[in-house]
Amino acid sequence: MNRSKRRTGRRSPLATVALLALGLVFTGGAYAALSTGTAAQAEVDPNSQETIEQGKKLFQANCATCHGLSAQGTDNGPSLIGVGAASVDFQVGTGRMPMQMQGPQAQQKPPQFTDEQVKQLAYYVASLGPGPDIPADHLVNGGGDAANGAELFRINCAMCHNVAGAGGALTEGKFAPPLNDVSGVHIYEAMVTGPQNMPVFNDLNISPEDKRDVITYLQYVQDNRSPGGFELGSIGPVAEGLFIWIFGLGAIVAITVWITAKSN
């Protein structure tokens, strides 16, 4: 009975599958088109009154609870006057702000705003007082000298972020985050503004060209993985020791059992 019903029905049994597939492809495609669309149209005029007005609205709706209605700071959050567009672009663009909860350190999470909104917020805060600006493209696209960048990274950054940029622990629950997959712009902005407990590395300490070299080095490390085989997270002797304790000694124990067991 079922069979005859299906045969006489309007749709073939494959129609549902085809429709689902079509729908998925369409939504996926539309999402992809839209998300690249927002990235492409992120050209926000930093000086236009409209940008600043939009930014102000976003600020008052999302940030003012802690940072104050005119960014003057409250007991729960510092003043943002003079932190510059770079600071906002970093904190909001990496999802650290708005903060989920007070803690030792603001956690990274998926960004809450579109790229355009981040820029509007950034330029609004920049309009309150002068501060570091979002860096130009040629400084963050990795076209510098990786060797020089590596030396600077080892001197200035590696003690916290690990020599391969894998991150590391600090005091009382704080940590230096891993730098893999962090965009060049955000690395640059972090150096200039010193987010959270990271020290500031201003342009007289590490010049803009040197910062470009550091970014080049980090991209080089990402593209040229460890020549020595498994990196085990590049976090050094702890991971390597644990690995050899579990797998190396495990293999020795297994072989010992095999050698001493009586043959069948």
Add this chain to the structure above:
Amino acid sequence: MAQDDHSGTEVAAADSSHAAPEFAGSTGTAVIPHDGFENPGFEPHRPRVTDEDASRQKRAQRTVYTLFYLSILGSVWAIAAYMLFPIESNDVGAVRLNNMFVGLGATLALLGIGFGAVHWGKSLMTSPESIDIRHPIGGTEATKAGAVEVFREADEESGFSRRSVIRNSLIGALLVFPLPAVVLFRGLAPQDQMPVELLSHTMWAKGTRLALDPSGVPIKASDITVGSAFHVIPEGLNDLEHGRLEEKAKAAVLLMRLEPSELNQAPDRESWSYDGIVAYSKICTHVGCPVALYEQHTHHLLCPCHQSQFDVANHCEVIFGPAKRPLPQLPIAVDDEGYLIAQSDFTEPVGPSFWERS
């Protein structure tokens, strides 16, 4: 004298399941409780599949020689891989290929021999159960008396006890003999300078400018924003022809700028900083690791080796960890061109403790 005169008896019990091994001779120093566990003897002998089945035996034989042939193959491959994947340039990729393939060959060569030999022993060699009785360590009375006799005779014949002048002069010669070595080894230490002096002073002197590591560019006080951390070397370090790294290892400094209101300075040290800019030795007072994990809001400096923490706002006093002394502070000032300069060397030796540290 060998101890063979008192070897234990080997007991083989391959085909008798009931024969408990008999102990021969004394049990040495072993404690034998009277109500102890009784030796149950061997388990019944269980023949292996290779003992009973000729085809299984053949297969085991094949496995063993295949493993040995694989080992030969691995050795030959290691030689071939060394030539096929040469390390000719500075290309890291070439090193990786060379290491991996040579390593695989050598691994196969060794494991083939090892696994082959063990498999041979386990599955093909005869398998009687047997016990090797542990020999008592002490010799028999006769052996001991013989040894004493040998020493007594030697003493009598050489006159070691009788000719005391000769004996004592020999002992004296042996005691003096190592002295040249002590003097020679002392000569390996730095010459013309006392190690204590070397450890107590660094390259910093009155008026030495603070310069950026690694470029050596001098730093102006106005260059430093609040919250900054600068890694600093003495100006002129890069021009040293000898001992540059030794000097850097002692003179490395971390320069930080805090809000002046956040610094709690001792009255006698107020002149050591400049407008919130402070300079501290980067060498941990515990075992000398570079302390440079600076947190700009908590003002904590963390040493990555053993987690000592120093509070920059309170003269780098130790707030956690195994370090016992605060990091030495470098007194700084500003010269008339605006550059940061040292007022003097560190006022105490930097780095970990040493014997003669005052």
